[in-house]
Amino acid sequence: MVDKPHLDEEALAELQNVMEDEFETLIHTYLSDSRERIESLKAALNDEDADAVAKTAHSFKGSCINIGAPRLGVLCREVEKAGIEDRLGDAQPVLGSIEEEFQRVAKALHALMAGAPDKRVR
């Protein structure tokens, strides 16, 4: 099911183009937002607050899609769905996958930023 790429290269290139000098700010903002959201998801699962789980996962999903992290977006969607359908037991293992995937995305984005100036020169 999760056959989406970790990063959508095309979308990220488009974003770099649009954001210009603010691209790095955007990535940092995204990364810190995402960490906050993962913490919120954990707390909501602990509290067994299905509504909060669904809403947080929904917002997280939107950011991931926009930034060009589609695989992470799909995982968020699964948690959102579990929250809506009040299947919090199913959400717990997916949260593990989200944390794992987020680490990968963060690494890749950092790598992208490191190489970004070259890309723009090209």
Added chain:
Amino acid sequence: MDDPAETARLKILVADDSDSDRLILKSLLKRLGYSVVGAANGRDAVALFQSEVPDIVLLDALMPTMDGMEAARQIKSLAGERLVPLIFVTSLTEPEDLAGCLEAGGDGFLSKPYNPVMIKAKIQAFNRMRLMHQALSDQRDLMHERNRQLQEEQHIARRVFDNVAHTGCLGAPNIRYHASPLSIFSGDVLFASPRPAGGMLVFAGDFTGHGLPAAVGAMPVAESFYGMVAKGFDGSDILREINQKLVRILPKDMFCCGIMVEADFAQNQLKIWNGGLPDTWLLRSPTEQYTLPSRHLPLGILSADQFNADMQSIRSQPGDRLLLMTDGVLECTDSKGQLFGEQGVLHAVESVGGDAHPFDVLMSEIQQFTGQQQFGDDLTLCCLEMVDEAGQAALPDAGELSALAGPTQWQCVYEIRDSTLAEFNPLPLLLHICMEVPGLRRKSGEIYTLLSELYNNALEHGILRLTSEWKYTPEGFDRYYSERATRLSEVDGHYIKFSFHHERMPSGGCLRVVCEDSGRGFDFQNHPVLQATEMAQSGPRYGGRGLALLKRLAKSIHFHNKGNQIEVAYEWFY
């Protein structure tokens, strides 16, 4: 954007709780040339909407503190009549959720991930909608303003019109009438005025068309009517003048249906001319009722030489009621669209009984028929009752003394002869000459009465040798008028001559009038009927009323020659 200048000014409010999403959207929009303000939740969005007054709003549906739905509702309500396109940016996909966004006041959606091409196209589309709405609102406001101006102008026009076309003596106790308060713009007119020597003239008119054109046509009619009645002209004179005026000023497809009624309460006589209006009803008693249908074309159609202003003379009795109406009465409709019609009037007239006033009966039948308390604009109904002259308010001593002294020492002779006797009424002209004397102007009613008694006596009795007594029986009445018409066609060689002589007196003036006719005269010195009265020199040609009037008004009366010359002296004082 299509218009760079417009683009530069366009301000967009972006509300999204996700910092990264908001950052992306703001950058995108700035690159497209818009000015952007951002909010992280619904409450801030509403506050920014008030302080920044953006042109377009992009809202995330799900936000903390206040979600997009509630923010949308508040923003739409704050925007009022202004159209502020409100676009939800969302990754929601469930139809119910999307429908909820639209119900909250959303105008459309943008889905994540953002696509710059789509965003640009959407914003342009919504901006076109916004500008169109703005243009429509501006035009509507302009129309409201124009409409207000127009109403104000009509209000002023109405006041001018009311000054010209005042209601005259419609308030007299023997008149009942209904005329719409908006009648000037409906094309109906109703005028009434007392005549200088007693009696009344009433005119009801119905112009083709509505609105200002009809009112403009009504103005000269009012002027002619009131001006001429006061100067002593009769109904026929006024009809001729109105007709000629309307022919000249109205466009071809416009004319005026009208009824002229001349009521002589002293002689108990009605004269009627009906051109194109519904039948007039003469109601004498529940069993004695007559219709007086239109016998002429409306006013403003025929040229002066084709126009027939002859009025139908009817002998009346005190208490007779004349019911005149415009087409609006017949054209009243009930809920099924059926017309009240002549049938409705007939039914109302036939059901008048006891003490009920026919005016009230007809009005209430119309109300019952239409099921409405309010009538259309173009309904005019008037009921004139024949009453004793004593109950009538005569013209008051008119006007103030002019600053100009006017002529005091003068004389003139005016003679009409042959066929002119049948065609021309010299009274208004003679009155006009006398009215040049300011002191006499205040006595126009008395002077007119005096002149008309002299003139009518000279013509009808002196020359035509008609007998007053005929007028007092129904058969005689008809005979009187048919004889009058016949004899008027044989007046060659006859004349009536008025000689005026006015001189100043210590505190006023004296007007001497000698009226001479070509008739045979009468033996005023040996007439037995007159020997006993103190007015020994009067003759039987004068009916009791005419003589009494002259005696009351004039200082002295003398007959000369063979009785075909009468001299009266009228004195006036400051």
